[in-house]
Amino acid sequence: MPVSIWWIRRDLRLDNNAALEAAQKSGLLVLPVFILDDHLMKPSLSRRHRFLLEAIINLKEHLAARGSGVVIRRGDPLEKMRELVCETGATSIFAEEDFTPYARQRDEVIKKHLPLKLTDGLTIHHPTAVLKPDGSPYTVFTAFSRKWRSLPVVFLSTRPRDCFLPANQIPYSDSMPEFAPVADFPGTRKEAETRLTRFIDASSHTYHEYRDRMDLDGTSGLSPYIRFGLISASEVINRLRSDKITTLPAGFEVFNNELIWRDFYHSIIFHFPFVRETSFREEFRKLVWRNAPSDIQAWKEGRTGYPVVDAGMRQLKQTGWMHNRARMITASFLTKDLLINWQEGEHWFMDQLVDGDLAANNGGWQWAAGTGTDAAPYFRVFNPVIQGKKFDPYGDYVRRWLPELREIRGGRIHEPWLIPEYELARAGVQLGVTYPLPIVNHSQARERALHAYQSAGR
């Protein structure tokens, strides 16, 4: 019996899914397929892959509840898709378009051999829909966002009917790899909805003020869910407005802007795929970075001696998530204070983050390093102490992630080296022993970075 394949990639949801909707509209029964591309899973299962696997199981349960299922095959996508088309007589394959260089090349090849049809949905506006009047892509965020906001947001509310191939006709699946779910991030649609509702109810008038505060839970915590499409960016945007006319409350206005940043970075990776390998700004490709493996190691393990940097890096390592402000601070510290190639940081984040995403992560790193589109100017060097005092004023964030400093009270925790020794001793702290002294002097490191960037810049 001919079927249509819904090829699930990073759109792990049934509702408001354009690829699934297109498959259903074909009029044939829909066979949901997920291909575990082993090449993406190497060398070992990272957190985002564990999250993905749990989300697949959750989706499978939803499909089972509808009397269907999902085929899971492991291997090369073209090969496996060919197999499935042969086995099932599928006449078309529907999938949500993905903009990474790897995904585009993969899909390009598959399109030559199989009836693959791609739909929009990863971003709110397609990268080719947000262009300058002359048709070229934007490289400055504010200009991009102005154009983005001028476009009408069309939200197609869809929910699949009984269109799925019955369970007894679903072909065999390969075994799933063993994995442990990611603590704190249940990979379910229900959890995504819960988080969105909680955020909508709590943050319409506070997000813009709380989002930078590392000591508060002022953000949505939706990033891995959006990353793998358990909920889409469009679904999220759609929930911000209770009716179409009113302007957004201040908090949601800023939140909306964050989702535009997301579209912006997807657009950058689409139009400038080379940023995956190298700096967007050509003049910084010849920047001479330091080769300092022990500094990289100290940064990864959160023992740089700057409490706010170390707190962020410990949060990352322990949970797979880091507050946005902490991502900016730790990225600035690695690239400016330690003068280490931003790609080192990019790879470590990708390895650790449960929401790890090439477009957003590469964009964030190139922004922090000053090498990207519309990046922070190279001379914008974060002072980790000032950032800490400003965005973790009472030191609660640091105490949460650095148990060895937990007995130090208040915002002074951001500069433990200024606290008298007897007081540190009372808190069980001995600098250089229980907690490191700063591995670099910030003001000297800042000068060093300015010089290096300056000489590369001309």
Place this chain on the structure above:
DNA sequence: TGATACTTTGC
């Protein structure tokens, strides 16, 4: 979506 060194303001 900075920081710093230096100058000016205002009490």
Place this chain on the structure above:
DNA sequence: CAAAGTATC
């Protein structure tokens, strides 16, 4: 002399 403003990186 602290706060506020400004030029520069």
